[in-house]
Amino acid sequence: MTFTVTVQPSGHTFTVERDEAVLPAAIRQGVGLPYGCKDGACGSCKSRLLDGRVIHGAHQLKALSPAEEEAGFVLTCCATPQTDLVIESREVVGAGQFPIKKMPCRVSSIDKPAPDVAVLKLQLPANDRLQYHAGQYVEFILRDGSRRSYSMANAPHTQEAQPGIELHIRHMPGGKFTDHVFGAMKEKEILRMEGPFGSFFLRDGTDKPMVLLASGTGFAPIKALIEHLEYKGITRPAVLYWGCRSRADLYLHDWAQAAADRLPWLTYVPVLSEPKAEDAWSGRTGFVHQAVMADLPDLSGHEVYACGAPVMVESAQRDFVERCGLPAEAFYADSFTSEADKH
Template identity: 75%
Template sequence: MTFHVTVQPSGRAFDVPTDETILSAAMRQGVGLPYGCKDGACGSCKCKMTEGRVAHGEHQDKALSADEEAAGFILTCCAKPQTDVVIEARTVVGAGEFPILKIPSRVSALTKVAPDVVVLKLQLPANNTFGYRAGQYVEFILRDNSRRSYSMASAPQAVNSEIELHIRHMPGGKFTDHVFGALKEKDILRVEGPFGTFFLREDSDKPIVLLASGTGFAPIKAIIEQLRAKGINRPAVLYWGARVKADLYLHDWAEQAAAEMPNLRYVPVLSDATPADNWSGRAGFVHQAVMADLPDLSGHEVYACGAPIMVDSARRDFTARCGLPADAFFADSFTSEADKNKSP
C-alpha cells in the first residue's frame, strides 16, 4: 500500500509505501526536502504536518520534542505515513541534482594536520560520474554495513577524480580508530553520496557568514573554494571556532584564502587558549563573536557547521537577537554515532 504526500507551498507530490519514510521516498523521487543526519538526531528535516497521520521511528527528543509532536510537527527522516499526508516544508532547489552513487575509492593521501585530525584524500574511479554541491557529504559503508558520514572539504571540479575529507579521531569509534590505526595509502573504502541539503544558495546576493567549529570547517572550506572557483563576489566572513590553536588545523590555509580573496575575511576564535598558544586573537564562543561584530544579521545568510551545541545556539541567538530570518540560516550539525544512539 502507498500513501500520497503533498508538500506545500510548492505543491510537489509523491507516493510513499507504508514501510518507507517520507524523506527516503522524497530523495528517491527527486523531491528536495531539507535534511541533515537522516537518523532522527539533528532536527534539520522537521516540518509541520497539516493533514494526515504518521508513525515515527526512534528519534532524539532534542530533534523533535513531545510537545512539538503533539503540535503536529514531524521528522520526515523517521516518519512513515499511515494515511495521505500534507506537510509544510520548503523545497530545496538543487538537492536532487546529482544521482546518489555507491562507488569504491582508493586512499591517495593521509595527512595528520593536528593530534586528532587527519586530512583524507580519496581517489575515485577514472570513469566515475560522481557529482555534488560544495557542503554535501558522503557516507562510508563499513564491513558490517554500518555507515559514517563526512562532508567533502573540497569544491566540486569539472571531473571529480579526488575528494578531500577531514576526520577527527573519536577514541573507541569503529571508523576513526581504523583511520588513525590501520588505514594506509592505496586501501579501498566504499562510499555513497552525495547527501545533504547544506550547500551555498547561489541565487542570492546577500552577504555570507560562514560559521564553523572544529572539523565543521570541512564543508565550509569546500564552499570557500566554490566561491573562488566561480568568481562569486558576495561579501563573506569566516568565523572558525576551536578550543586551542592546534584545533585550527588549517589556519594557514584560511589566512591565505582571505589574503587572496578580496571579499573574504577570516576571524579565528579560541574558547580555551593556553599560555603556550601565545594567542592575541578573539576569545570566547564563536557564535558570540559573530553577534559582537554583526549585531544586525537581517540582511545576511548564515552557513553554520560543527558541534550541535554551537549550531543550535547560533540558530537561536541569531534569529532572536540579531534579526536573522529563520530561512536564511543553513546548517549541518555534526552528530556523532554516540549522539544518534542515545535513547530517545
C-alpha cells in the first residue's frame, strides 16, 4: 500500500511506501524537500501538514516542539503517512539533479592541520563519477550499518581533473567514527559511502549579498561554495565569518585569507571565542554570529549560508530573523548534529 504526498505550492506529487517516512521517499524520487540530518535532530525539514495524518517517530523537541506539532507542523524525515498527505514546503530547485550513488572510496591522505581536525582526501573509483552541488555531503556507511555525514570541502568542478573528495573532520572524543579517524585509520583504507545528500547549496536567481557563516569544520562546505563561486565567475558580495575557539582551530586561515585577497567580492572575518595568550590575537573575539550582527544589524536584504555546530546554527537562525530582519526563507544551513544531539 502506498500513499500520495502533494507538495504545495508547487503541486508536485510523489508516493510513499507503507511504513516509510516522507523525506526518504522524496529524496528517492528526486523531489527537493529541504533537509539536513535526516534524523529528527536539526529541524531543517520542518513543514506544515495541510491535510492528512502522520505518525511521528522519535525526534528532538528542539527540532519540533509540542507547540509546533500542535500547530500542524511535521518533520518530514520522521513522519510516516497514515493517509494521503498535502504538505506545505518550499522546494529546493536542483535537489534531485544528481544521482545518489553508493560507492567505495580509498583514503589517499590524512592530514591534521589542527589537533582535532583531520583533512581526509578520498579517491573515488575511476570509472564512476560523483556529481554534487557545492555544500552537499556524503554519508559513510559503517560496518554496523550506522551512517555519518561529512560535507565536501572541494567544489564539484575539481572532479574533472581528478575524481576525489576532500572532507574536514573534527574529532569528537568517544565518537564511533571520528575516534577511528583519529586512531586506527591509515592511508589506503577502503570506506563505503553514499551521496550526494543535502539541500545546503547556493540558490541561483538572486544578486543578494551573502553572509557565509562557519564554525569549526563547518568551514568545509563554505570552502566548497567559495571555490564554486570563483570557478563560475559569480561575483555576488560575500562576507565569510569563521568562528573557532583559538587561532590553532582556524585550520585553513591562510587559505581563507588568500581567497579574500584574490577575490574582490569576498571579505574574510575570523572570530575567536577563546583566544589563547600565545595567539597574540588582535582580531575579532566572541561568538561568531554576534560578530555578524554587530557588523550587519540589518540583514533584510541578505542571504545567509550557515554551517557547523548546532548551537551556532540555531542561535544564528533565531537572532538573525528576530533581531536583524533576515527573512526566514533566506537562511540556509547544515547543522552538524551527532549522536550527542539525539539523546
